[in-house]
Every structure is written in C-alpha cells, then in structure tokens.
Amino acid sequence: MSNLENFRAEVSDWLEENCPPSMRTPMVEDEVVWGGRNAVYKNPESKIWLDKMGEKGWTAPALPKEYGGGGLNSDEIKILNSELFKIGARPALNSFGIWMLAPVIIEYGNEVQKMEHIPKILKGEIRWCQGYSEPGSGSDLASLSTKAEDMGDHYLVNGQKVWTSYADQADWIFALVRTGPKEPKHSGISFLLIDMANPGVSTKPITLISGKSPFCETFFDNVKVPKENLIGEENQGWTIAKKLLQHERNFISNFGLAAGGGDGSKTKGVVGLAKTYLGEENGKIADLDFRSRVTEHKMKEHSFGLTLQRAGDEGGKASAASSIFKYYGTEHNKNRYELMIEAMGNKGFIWDGDEAESKEKAITRAWLRTKANSIEGGTSEVQLNVIAKRVLDLPA
C-alpha cells in the first residue's frame, strides 16, 4: 500500500472508533458547535466529537502541529475530507478563529501570540468574532474611525463596530482600529485582539429580514487593551486586514457549493424540492421551464466546483482568486435559494406556525439570510472592482 492508502486506512479506523453515532447524522440547527467559554452542548456527543477532533488537530488539518493543527498536506486533507464525507460526519467545529484569524496570526503574529491563541482556537475553547465594519465604513472599510490611543503600556479603545457576527456569544474580537489619526487612511490602521470580558465592551444584536440575529453592534467605551495584543506593526494593520479578508472570502465562496453534493436524487437540494413540489413525469421534473433553469444552475455549480478544485491543484492561490470565488459563490447561492422557494410555491414563504414543516420554514429564513452573502465580506460590486483592477489591470 502507498503512504496515502495507509493514511486512508488509518483515518477510516480512527473515525470508526472516535466519531460518535449521532455525529454521523445530518446536522440539526441547534446542535451546531461554535465552541467558546459560554458554549452549551445540547447533545453531549457534540462535545466528545469536538474534543476528539481537537486533540487530533483535525479541526484545522492544514495548520502546523506545533500550534495544535493536523500538519496534513493537501492530498491527506482530501482523504480526510472524503472519509468524513463517507460516514456523513458533522463538522466538529464552526469557527471564525479557524477560518480567518488563525492563518493571519501564523503569518503575522509573534511566537508568543501563536502559542497563546491558536491552540485555544483549534480546540474550540475561545470563540472569536470579527470587528471590521462600522456604521460609517461599509464598502469603504479603510475609512474606519474606532480609535486606539497609545497610553504607554496599553491602548485605550473607543468607538463602534457593526455587523459583528455573533458578537453577543463570542469571547474575543479581532478588530481594526485607528492608531494613526494623522496618517493617510490606509496607513493609520492597526490589527488588535481584544478580550470581550474587558470592562467597556458591550454588544447589541441586530434583527435581520430573516427574523434572526446573527449580527451585532459592538461598542467600545474606554476599553484598556494590553500592547502585546497588537498583531504585526502599529499602523500596518491594513495589509493584515486584506489578507484576512481573502480567507473570509474563501470560506464564504464555499456557499456556492450545495451541501452534500446536492444531486437531488437523494438529498433535498433544489432538484429534490422541484420534484417534490412541482411533480415528476417519467422521473423528470415535470415543469420543463423550471427543469431547464435548475439544470443551468447545477451546471454552473459543477463548473464552479471544478474551478475551486483547480485553484487548489494549481497550488499558489492568487490573491484575486478569492474575489472571483466570493463573487461567484455568493451570487450562485442567492440564486439557489431563489430557485428553492420558487419550487416550493406557496410553501416557500410561510414564516411561522404549524401550516408548514420546520424544514420548509427553515428554507424561507435561509433564503432571506442569503441576501447578505453578497454584501458581507465585501459586496459583489467591490469584488468586481478588485477583479477589474488587480486581475484585468483596467485603468482607475
């Protein structure tokens, strides 16, 4: 057996032994694990699964072992993912810390910061949120005004962030703050880690059109932050901020791929919904116009998936690639939910009550949630600007 085949056998054996039975069933919304100090594990097996995966370093298989990652190469990661997929394993941990922060701490942080923060992220001990946007700084992020004043041994932070995902449940926040008020706007920004248990930090949830509150406003009122929490150099935060945005776009772009392959025959993707609600004729979606539009959607998804794979196979990801994926993936995901609720007809907009099943109502809410996909992490229009200028080199 080759090394990779050996590895596949090891992974398979380990999963057989360590993945609890209920963790091999489809995820239920209130059992999603985000970790952190305040986490509540409704299903105790979720916690067992998190701890097992965390010990193994497989919550972040690509990160180095010395910081608690899995230290796997890309071929091994593919194998791990395919074995997890095979048994229908739930994700052990959802984490902005893993998706966005850990890679930039590894790139820009010092050794003390790496040892202090990364293992806690990967084990799900500390839950992070992202402090970027402000009420006056959306697409024009670099105009942000939350300030951090140098008080000798610490910074004094004052200001407000908005669209902080799950700030009300997070333990720490990574924030962009202005440390150089007199510098040009891109050159006066620093990247700061702030413990939200500090006095002066408060949060307030924002209710969205979906009726849910995944985002908050976050307020800083004379918050003292130790200087060792600065990542990289003072006033050099914009470079780190952009790098982190690439990681954010990469994970948001995965929304473009339907969960579980979504082939329709087995899973209730858009094809399955169409057959259920619009009917079948000889095994085909009966409404031929809808069938045609769904097919086009699925073909785009297939090509998009192949493009993500190709970007991985080509190795060095160009920085602009993340903009392509972010733009395409989020627009595609919005389209998917439009098709789903259209397929469901008058079952597609039931808000509450007992006249629709909970999974139907969940699709309605999710449809509304997708509208933010092409806004958060940089709007589609901003992504198109990035592609035009950085990839196509079109004039300003």
Place this chain on the structure above:
Amino acid sequence: MKLVLNEELQFLKDTASNFAKDKAPVSHLRKLRDEDHPNSWDEGLWNEMVELGWTSILIPEKYGGSEFGLAGISVVLQELGKTLVPSPLFATGVLGVTLINQMGSEPQKERLLGKILEGKLTTALAIDEGSHHEPANTELTAKKNNDGWVLNGEKVFVIDGSSADLLIVIARTSGNKGDTQGLSAFIVDPSSKGINRRKVPTADSRNYANISFEDVTISAEEILGEVDGASDQIQKVLDFGRIAMSAEMLGNTEEAFAITLNYLKERKQFGVLIGSFQALQHRAAKMFCEIELTKSAVIAAMHAADENSNELERLSSLAKFQAGTTLHTVSNESIQMHGGIGVTDEYDIGFYLKRARVAEQIFGSSTYHKARYADISGY
C-alpha cells in the same frame, strides 16, 4: 484527477501557441477568405502541422502515434483557436483518428492510421442531416445488397466535407428516424459514383459541405465496426469531438477577450480611457469569471476522456455548454465594447463572432447539451 497540465502538455501548448502567432495570425484566415480558397485551409500550413506531429497525437504507439491523448490535441486546438487557424486537424486528427481507432478493425487501422499520421489522408465525418445536431434523426439509409451496401440520403454541415479524401458516413441500417439504435458507420470514397458534394459558404469562412448520396455502392469490408454498432460507439467519438471543440472555443474566447481588454486600455473617450468606466469594468470582470469556469470544465473533460472516466458524457456536455455560453457572451460583448470599429470587416474582432456561432452548433448547441446533462443527471 488533477486539473492542471503536466510538462508534456504545457510544452505542446507552448509550441502550438508560437506556431499560431508566427505562422497563422488572423490575417492568414482573412487571406484564405479573400482569395476564396477552394479548401478554405492551406496545404503548406497543414504539412507543417503534420511535421510537428499533431496528426499523431491521438494515434496509439502501436501504429506509430505519440499517444498524448485528447488532452494533447485539445491544448493544441485551444492555441490554434486563438488565431482562428483553419486546418483539417479537428476533422481528421480528432474525429477521423478516433472513429477509426475506436470502431475500426485491425486491417482498417493498419491501412488508414499510418496515412493520417503522415498527412497523406484527410477525413470528414458525415453525420448531421437536419438544421440541428441529433444523431437519432439519421435517415440516410444503408441497405445490404449482394456486393456490399447501397447508401441513399443527404448529409449537411459536414466539416471539411468538400476537401476530405475520405468520408465516414453515419447511416441507418435498421429502425426509423428518431431511434437512437440502428446506426452504422461506413468508410466512403468521396469520388464514388452517386456522390454529389457541394461546398457551403459559411460565416466563419471554413470548409463545410452538403453531400447527397444516390445509390452509392460500397463494398462489404468498408463498414466501420459492427452493423448497428455505431449507435452507441458514435457517442464516445462525438464526446471526444465536443471536448476538443470546446477547447478550441475556449481559445477563441480567451483571445477575443484579450483583444477587447487591450482596446479598453487604449481607447479614449470623454478624455479618459474607456476601461476606467465601471459599467465596462464590471462586465469584463463577469466575463473573466465565466472564462475561468470554462477552463475548469474543459480541463476536467479532457482528462476524463483520457482516463476513461464514467463521467465522460456528463463532463463533455458540461464543457460544450460552458464553452458555448461563454463564447456566445464574450463574442457579443467584444463587438459592443469595440464600438463602431467592431462591426467593420477591416478589424479582426468580427471574425471571432462569426466563428463563435458556427462552433456553438457543432455536435450540439448549448441547449442540446443542457438537456443531455439534465437527462444524464436524472433531473
């Protein structure tokens, strides 16, 4: 399956790229068109392609070929597509070789593959009969007689049909129009009695013919494969053709887009470069995304062909659909973004539009392949 090109493929691609730029820029096609060249392709240029070994790419080593596979010939066609180079490479090097290699008997392979490799034989596949590609609609009949077969019927839109030394004709040997089964392939000498070939002038200035067959008799050993055997086997040959054509269309698309981007960076109006306008920038960026998706679909499909993947049919339809829809958009936008100069004959960009619409129809339009993909996927 890794969606990248290995060193050999990259080398082939680079060679073809230099060849297209040096020997056959768009002015080459323009010249053939202006002089109303009888073949619509240049014999000297074709001989150079043969010298470079491109006719041998799909031929097995056993018959002297290089076995670089469909990926090999696809990357060559992609580069030739960038300057719209007309040549028998698609009809002969892809279709002819694949038909003979996948369906032919040992003596047929011995007799024909070597000649193709040496550039001494060009072929054409006569399959379509109606205004749209649909092999099941074949009505041209082949009836058995004492000495062999008698063909009667009409073929249209036969690529290189007026220049080819040999025709491979798909005929109905049983069943009726609309049946997917009952088809056979025949090797036919175009100078046979009863054949009338008419070259059809097309917008893309390439070689196509409509061909009538009236009591054309051919000997028994000129059947390619089994009686009724083409019904299933022809799809694999067509899929090879569709993928190679998708690669050529990707090349058309990439170059039309590159020419247009350059124009956006040099044309000034209102005192500024028009490429600075966000209305044009966003359209260009969206086209770029579609081109990236097309590249991925084409690479996946050509590797699937060479790896005998059971995903071949689905990926072939994906590639042809993706290449067709992307080229459609990019060829239209290229004209629009050029403004007035884009609709002049003097400027090259119009050649890309005219080639685009023809290529989109070859072996199934985007609509055809969308329907095929849906059927294969069980939607």
